[in-house]
Amino acid sequence: MTEDARRALDTAKLLAARYRAATDRPYLASALYALTVVASAEVPTMGVDRHWRCYVSPAFVDATPVPELAGVWTHEAAHLLRDHHGRADRLPAAAQRDPHRVNVAQDCEINDDLLADGLRLPEGRMEPRLFGLPEGGLFEAYVDLLPPHVRTPDCGSGAHGTPAPWELTGSAGPARLGGAEAQALRRQTAEAMRAHRRARGSLPAGWRRWADEVLEPTVDWRRALTGAVREAAAWAGGAVDYTYRRPSRRTPALRGVVLPSLRRPLPRVAVVVDTSGSMGDAELAAALGEVTGVLREVGIRGNRVTVLACDADVQAVSRVTSAEQITLGGGGGTDMRVGIAAALAARERPGVVVVLTDGLTPWPDERPPCRVIAALIGPGAPQPPDWVETVRVPA
């Protein structure tokens, strides 16, 4: 044990720094005060674990001025508020193997916002610009772009998810927050940020994005689109009924009774693709791939799926069998009414019509006799009528 390690923790200075951090940014007060202090000589500076316990090195407190300590307090609370340990657990295994690198990426995610917000941080802080990375990103994007073997003072398992040697284990020690309580605290903090923004109008962009995501999580468009198609297919194919045309396979067991068997018609699905060309090839192919993939999964394939390429200029609708056959024209107006009408005019009427479009199109005046799902590709697409189930695909 060194002389530094035996030194007592200067609690007054440490808590004065927390007080300052909480008064400067009142929306973070609940999160900052939820941290429980544990003095530890082994932690390099300050670190947190999953249970919102904050491990503090006495030597670091002595050597750091209060304004910078306040910045470190905010930094550690940000690791936990942004659920860095939970997100680190979901990283691919290869990225998880180097906790230091994950920690650096997480510090980059936090610090560019803190510095932009005018907070002071000690020397040796990590920022995206040190590695030539753009600001305002998430650590999942940074972690693969960092050089190998980068190091930073360890922020503990509350950040990178790997337990550190100085951390208390089990239920021993001071107050701990459970997962649900931490989630409640995150929501509370996000609400406080919104209230602060309404009252004062100033909130760093990073925190604003975070609060929006906590209160109204964005659903991945792939899940939304496949979910909508799956639900519509189940609805259209839900017409299950008994039929006596083919008796049940259980009939031979019962003398003199004829049991009906079940018949489940599979729905037909038409996919109408807008080729007016104001949208990207990649997004279109991705959306089409998701739709056909989920249809294959629910057993709708072959001649039950029709893909129509709709080109408003020539008012022509052509059947295609693969995404490669779709050629995006340039510019021009779009009229998806033509495509929907063509889909419904087929000899076997589809139960579900999926439209892939940039949304700059007129829609039929009245509701067609089938479910309509629209994947609106690209930003700024106008909202279709209410009877269209809409999934927005960001370009």
Next chain:
Amino acid sequence: MDGGAGGVPEGRRGRRPRRRGGAAVLSTDRTAPTVVPGPLAAADELNRRLRTRRTEPAANPRLEALALAVTANQPVLLWGEPGIGKSAALEQLAAGLGLPLETVIASVHEPSDFAGLPVVGDDPAVTGVPMAPPDWAVRLARAGTGLLFFDELSSAPPAVQAALLRVVLERRVGSLVLPEPVRIVAAANPPSSAADGWHLSPPLANRFVHLEWTHDPRTVARGMAGTWPEAAVPVVDPGKVPGAVARARGAVSGFLTARPGLVHHIPGDAESRGRSWPSPRTWEMALTLLAAGYAAGAGREALAAALTGAVGDGAGIELLSYLEHLDLPDPDRVLADPDAFALPERGDRQLAFLIAVVAAVQSDLTRPRWEAGWAVLAKAVDAGVPDVAARAATDLAAMRRLDWPVPPGIDGFLDLLQMSGALPGAGR
């Protein structure tokens, strides 16, 4: 029923002794045949050895949440990937609650199995075809209680699902009504994972408590070494029932009064509509779960999982925050007797409590109440959280009338305020 060997000629039946009624009687004085150890005996011994497992007591909020929902007799839907031990958890739970477990694999049945099975009499044209309930339903009805588990619900054809859900929601199998104490749990694969993943229609989804079932790699690794966790199942304490019901009613009703927007809210996307979301029906479920949780002394995490499983993540978490606030000491009562209260353990709740105390002093400003406020803050300083109290102290100090003496407790904050830069120099 007799062996049912309708077409077996008499001569093939051998010379077994027969009783009236047709069942063969086995003489009871015969000892069990001695098994000659075959080539597989050692292998069987090895398997037996692997099957013996040690258990250690461990907190398992997920299992506790499931036990809570089952105790509260709400229909539960477990969402989880195939093969992560949903059935094993149900066995553990049934053993813990002392219930017989009936597992029905949904995907191998037909809808008619749940509408009753036709039984043929001698002459169907005369006697008709009675519809008999399947044996598992009869066993449950006879026992009067039990745990009914529908596994692989999402792999069954939609018509079977529809028939099954009728069992779950109406508790009827054909013409047989399942007794009230029978608990029902169903399991399904999430739509995003398996090819036969499954979308519930919103009205159906809204009738279940949805619980996510995931595995913990560390637990599995420890289990392979021979030790599995065994969670204690929460049991309702009969003495706590009246108080728990009143407390839960007050909490949910108060919360919905404060947040009327959360009474009913359908999510925007299909994926979320097929899960839990707040509606008057699910709030009713949440109320039952909360009352059962209070009466059984369930853990916070388990209660959180059960409540969010009923009314959805957002509404459930907000309800939990509200409940935490309800647990804070009443500021007016504390100001009346500042020596007899316990400071909350967590800093953020201490802050909420102290802010409430300051607001209470401000709303009715008298000298005794103001001085009681300082006494409360002094307690927070003694507890080692002067920075939490400092915010309240500055507000309290600003309320001082000129003729009131400066309270002694204020010195405890001066150092801290100076260090943090909130006070210039050595202010007095």
